[in-house]
Every structure is written in C-alpha cells, then in structure tokens.
Amino acid sequence: MMIDYNKLRVRIHLDNLRHNYRLFTDLHDRVIPVIKSDAYGHGLVEVGRALEAEGADTFAVGFVHEAAKLRRSGCAKRIMALLGPVDDADVQALWDHDILTPISHRAQLERVAEAAEKNGPLAIGLKFDTGMRRLGFLPEEVDEVAALLKGTRLTPVMATSHLASADVPGREGEVALQAKRFQACLDGLARAGFEVEANLANSAGGMAFEHCRLDSMRLGIALYGCDPLEGNGPGLGKLLKPAMEVSTPVMQVHPLKKGESISYGWTFTAERESMVAIVGVGYADNYSRSLSNAGEMVIHGRRAPIRGRVCMQMTAVDVTDIIGEGIEVRPGDEAWLLGGPGANPITPEDLAGWWGTITYEAFCLLGQNPREFL
Numbered sequence: 013m014m015i016d017y018n019k020l021r022v023r024i025h026l027d028n029l030r031h032n033y034r035l036f037t038d039l040h041d042r043v044i045p046v047i048k049s050d051a052y053g054h055g056l057v058e059v060g061r062a063l064e065a066e067g068a069d070t071f072a073v074g075f076v077h078e079a080a081k082l083r084r085s086g087c088a089k090r091i092m093a094l095l096g097p098v099d100d101a102d103v104q105a106l107w108d109h110d111i112l113t114p115i116s117h118r119a120q121l122e123r124v125a126e127a128a129e130k131n132g133p134l135a136i137g138l139k140f141d142t143g144m145r146r147l148g149f150l151p152e153e154v155d156e157v158a159a160l161l162k163g164t165r166l167t168p169v170m171a172t173s174h175l176a177s178a179d180v181p182g183r184e185g186e187v188a189l190q191a192k193r194f195q196a197c198l199d200g201l202a203r204a205g206f207e208v209e210a211n212l213a214n215s216a217g218g219m220a221f222e223h224c225r226l227d228s229m230r231l232g233i234a235l236y237g238c239d240p241l242e243g244n245g246p247g248l249g250k251l252l253k254p255a256m257e258v259s260t261p262v263m264q265v266h267p268l269k270k271g272e273s274i275s276y277g278w279t280f281t282a283e284r285e286s287m288v289a290i291v292g293v294g295y296a297d298n299y300s301r302s303l304s305n306a307g308e309m310v311i312h313g314r315r316a317p318i319r320g321r322v323c324m325q326m327t328a329v330d331v332t333d334i335i336g337e338g339i340e341v342r343p344g345d346e347a348w349l350l351g352g353p354g355a356n357p358i359t360p361e362d363l364a365g366w367w368g369t370i371t372y373e374a375f376c377l378l379g380q381n382p383r384e385f386l
C-alpha cells in the first residue's frame with residue numbers, strides 16, 4: 013500500500029484466493045503462487061500467509077528484495093525470485109534469505125558462482141528464453157551452461173521458461189513450439205546429469221494446455237480470480253472468484269439539468285434532466301483518467317455510468333435511473349469501482365475494458381490504496 017490520502021477501501025477476500033488456489037491443487041500436485049508486485053496489489057505478506065496455510069510449498073515473486081521481504085515476514089517455504097539478482101545486494105541475499113532464483117545469462121552465472129566460492133554451495137534455477145525474448149539462456153546454449161556449472165558450487169534444481177501467448181485463442185502452435193524448445197533445454201540438462209523441476213505454465217498455459225503443466229505451474233492472475241482465457245478455455249475459468257473489491261464514498265448528489273455540462277472541459281452534456289453523484293475517487297488514486305465518459309460504478313447494486321472527465325480526486329456518475337427506481341442515493345453511500353453488491357458487480361474484465369488495459373494492471377494500481385483483508 014502506498015496511497016494514503018483518500019477514502020478508498022480495497023477489500024481483499026482471502027477466502028476467494030484460497031478457493032481459487034484449491035481449484036488448481038485439485039488439478040496438479042505443485043502450484044506455485046505468483047505473488048510478485050505485492051501479489052498483484054493484493055498484499056505480498058497477507059496472500060503469502062493465506063496460501064502457506066493452504067499448503068503452498070513454493071512462492072514466486074519478482075525481484076530478489078521482494079523475496080527477502082517475504083522471508084523476513086516469516087514465510088518458511090521455498091521462495092523463488094523470478095527476475096534474478098541484478099546487483100551485489102541481491103546476490104548476497106540469495107544466501108542470507110535462502111532464495112531460489114533462475115539465472116538467465118552468463119555474466120550473472122559467473123557472478124553468483126564467484127559469490128558461492130565465499131558463501132558456500134547454492135541451489136539455483138535456470139531460465140531459458142524459448143521465445144519471449146526477455147530474459148534467459150537460449151536453448152542452443154544449454155550444453156555450454158551445463159559445462160560452466162560443472163566447475164562451480166551451484167546446483168541447478170529448477171528450469172523455467174515463460175509462454176508468450178498462452179492466453180490468445182488460436183495460438184496453440186506457438187505454445188507447442190515454445191514447449192518443444194523448452195523440452196530441448198530439459199533434455200540437455202538431463203544429458204549433463206542435472207535433475208531439475210521443470211515449470212513453463214502461467215495461468216493461461218496451465219489452464220489451456222495440459223502438456224505445459226510439467227512438474228509445477230506458476231499461477232498468478234487466476235489465483236486473483238480472473239480467467240485469462242476469458243471463457244474460451246476449459247471449464248475452470250467460470251469457477252474462479254475475484255479476490256479484490258474497491259469502494260469509495262459518495263460526496264454530494266445533485267441535479268444536472270438537461271443541456272448542462274459537467275467536469276473539466278465540459279465533455280459531457282446532459283441530454284435529459286439528470287441526477288449525478290460526485291464520488292471520492294480520481295486518477296491520483298490510480299483510477300485512470302481514461303475511464304472518463306467510459307466507465308461505470310455500482311451504487312446500491314445498480315450501475316452508474318461515469319459522466320465527464322475523471323478528476324484528480326473526484327468522479328461524477330449518473331444516478332438518474334437508480335433514483336428513478338425509487339432508491340435514494342445520499343452522501344456517504346458506497347460507490348463501487350470494482351465488485352460491489354447486487355446481481356451486476358463490476359468485474360475486473362469490465363473495469364480493464366473501459367480503462368483500455370488488462371486486469372493485471374488494474375489490480376496492481378488499485379491495490380496501492382488502503383486495503384483490508386477479509
């Protein structure tokens with residue numbers, strides 16, 4: 013949490029997270045919860061604790077210092093830092109906090125191997141670049157990497173790679189190509205006598221492609237309750253329950269006459285006699301200005317469309333139809349930006365769609381507001 017100057021309430025439903033986790037442990041022996049970037053805004057330590065109690069034996073975060081933070085919070089399980097060490101402090105932390113991290117290029121391997129001369133033997137992972145073109149050794153480098161490792165105190169215990177388009181319908185061929193390249197890496201390590209735990213799948217990969225599940229799966233977005241396949245995959249997606257809800261108070265309710273415009277730039281003009289509610293949220297709270305005239309909120313279980321520009325700390329919504337149903341809207345009532353009561357809550361997909369982004373970004377940004385854990 014970083015933002016503390018507003019009235020937002022981010023509710024994290026840890027029971028829903030646990031439910032989502034169990035759906036996958038019913039499917040596969042080892043699910044590695046991905047709790048990087050403050051658990052996609054859901055709370056690194058709290059989510060880690062909830063899933064540790066549920067039986068998770070490995071957690072994945074991003075940078076090494078996130079892993080160290082999780083360790084210092086009391087996590088006793090295996091912690092994996094997906095992004096690898098980037099400076100001397102990170103390298104030392106691998107020993108100090110017992111962190112597993114994939115090594116992804118030669119200079120990094122040499123640096124960690126040198127530290128091992130002083131600090132003692134270390135179990136590491138190896139990251140292979142099978143097509144994402146971000147981090148990792150190339151598959152054709154596997155024999156060279158294996159040979160390099162032989163002269164060190166480093167033991168590879170995990171091999172990992174990342175899928176580029178597992179969530180895009182019709183891209184099975186590309187997923188299969190990456191899986192094939194990854195298998196070549198695993199074969200190379202086996203030839204060198206290294207036995208490793210193999211993981212390739214993210215949420216979409218694990219849900220859509222059984223052949224990608226391998227020894228363990230690294231699951232993020234699905235644990236937070238979003239179906240990365242947006243209903244196009246096998247049944248599991250519909251069983252996921254969103255873990256984050258966000259609300260903020262209504263500040264004032266007043267009429268907007270037919271022909272009157274509202275908010276900066278007067279970008280919305282009422283075409284009928286209307287009632288608007290001014291709600292205490294804006295772009296300073298990571299509620300994007302791109303939701304101007306596009307998004308909706310939920311008030312008293314009904315949808316209220318955003319009118320005019322989202323401001324720094326305020327947004328106007330149209331409550332004419334809600335009041336028209338005989339439901340009063342008053343200052344202090346709760347307006348829901350995400351989730352909410354009633355039959356028509358704001359789904360993460362709704363919000364991300366209006367916002368022009370993906371659910372991951374909406375979670376990471378809104379999760380920086382004051383949170384409570386239920």
Ligand SMILES: *Cc1c(COP(=O)(O)O)cnc(C)c1O
Nearest residue numbers: 046094174214215230231232233
């Ligand atoms: C973030 C991340 C994941 C999790 O991806 P989801 O789509 O959220 O399941 C898995 N692996 C790596 C390397 C990642 O960076």
